[in-house]
Amino acid sequence: MDTWSAAVMLFLIMDPLGNLPIFMSVLKMIEPKRRRFILVRELLFALVILYVFLFSGQAVLDFLNVKQETVSIAGGIILFLIALKMIFPVKGASPIGLAAGEEPYIVPLAIPLIAGPSTLAALILLSNQSPDRMGDWALALGAAWIVSAAILLFSGVFHRILGERGLAAMERLMGMILVMIAIQMFLNGVGTYFSHVS
Numbered sequence: 600m601d602t603w604s605a606a607v608m609l610f611l612i613m614d615p616l617g618n619l620p621i622f623m624s625v626l627k628m629i630e631p632k633r634r635r636f637i638l639v640r641e642l643l644f645a646l647v648i649l650y651v652f653l654f655s656g657q658a659v660l661d662f663l664n665v666k667q668e669t670v671s672i673a674g675g676i677i678l679f680l681i682a683l684k685m686i687f688p689v690k691g692a693s694p695i696g697l698a699a700g701e702e703p704y705i706v707p708l709a710i711p712l713i714a715g716p717s718t719l720a721a722l723i724l725l726s727n728q729s730p731d732r733m734g735d736w737a738l739a740l741g742a743a744w745i746v747s748a749a750i751l752l753f754s755g756v757f758h759r760i761l762g763e764r765g766l767a768a769m770e771r772l773m774g775m776i777l778v779m780i781a782i783q784m785f786l787n788g789v790g791t792y793f794s795h796v797s
Contacts, residue, residue, distance in 0.1 A: 605725060605739035612718045615747035620773040621712060623754050624685065625703055635752070637702055642748045644705055645713035649722060649740055652714070654733065656723040667720050668791040674716030675785030678777055681707055685774030713747065716784060 600608075626634045652659070660667065725736045761769060 600725075602735040602739050603742075605736060606742040609718060609721060609740055609743035610746055612721055613713060613715070613743060613747045615713075615750040617773060617776065618712050619751065619754055619757055620770045621681070621685065621777070622708065622751055623758055624770050625708060626754075629702060633702070634755075638708075638751060638754075641703070641705070641708035642713065642744075642751065644709035646744050648710060648714040649718065649744065650737070652719045653722040653726055653736055653740055656719060657727060660723075666792070666795075667723065668788040668795075670716045670719060671784050671788030671791070674711045675781045675783075675788060677707065677711055678715075678781035678784065682774045682777035682781055685770050685777065688770075713744075716788075 622638070626637065629637060660670070722736070722740065725739075726733065729736075
């Protein structure tokens with residue numbers, strides 16, 4: 600796999616377009632002046648986490664005695680809970696259970712929405728398959744992150760185009776899709792676990 604193919608793969612796994620409604624929903628209770636700061640902060644947190652996993656993810660998992668399928672199962676459960684709150688929102692509450700005006704911190708914007716289990720697993724896979732090409736993988740990750748960040752930073756444009764009703768409909772639709780992704784992530788982790796046990 601060449602560098603740009605890896606970048607496209609990582610971009611698709613990060614799925615910034617699919618995450619837009621979640622980001623907008625989580626940040627809608629925050630003052631507009633703070634939204635961009637929070638978004639940039641969470642994007643930078645995610646970038647650091649992604650690079651840590653690229654260069655030492657497998658070592659961290661081995662040290663903690665945590666398998667990749669465990670990361671997948673945990674991420675699936677967290678995303679499933681977020682998705683349920685998106686589909687059945689409580690009036691005045693964000694989909695992650697934050698009080699009105701309370702800022703998200705690392706979870707769920709940085710992890711698992713940007714630096715999700717699938718992205719982390721893909722980075723570990725790239726580094727394990729071709730450890731001699733870490734510079735290429737670092738470049739691919741940087742390119743995918745820059746494009747994803749640009750899309751998320753212009754979420755306000757999408758807000759103006761779609762309006763509140765459009766965003767609410769999009770949020771519920773993405774909640775349904777997120778439920779399916781979460782269940783698939785969970786099943787992949789369970790399937791991998793049982794294939795190793797048997």
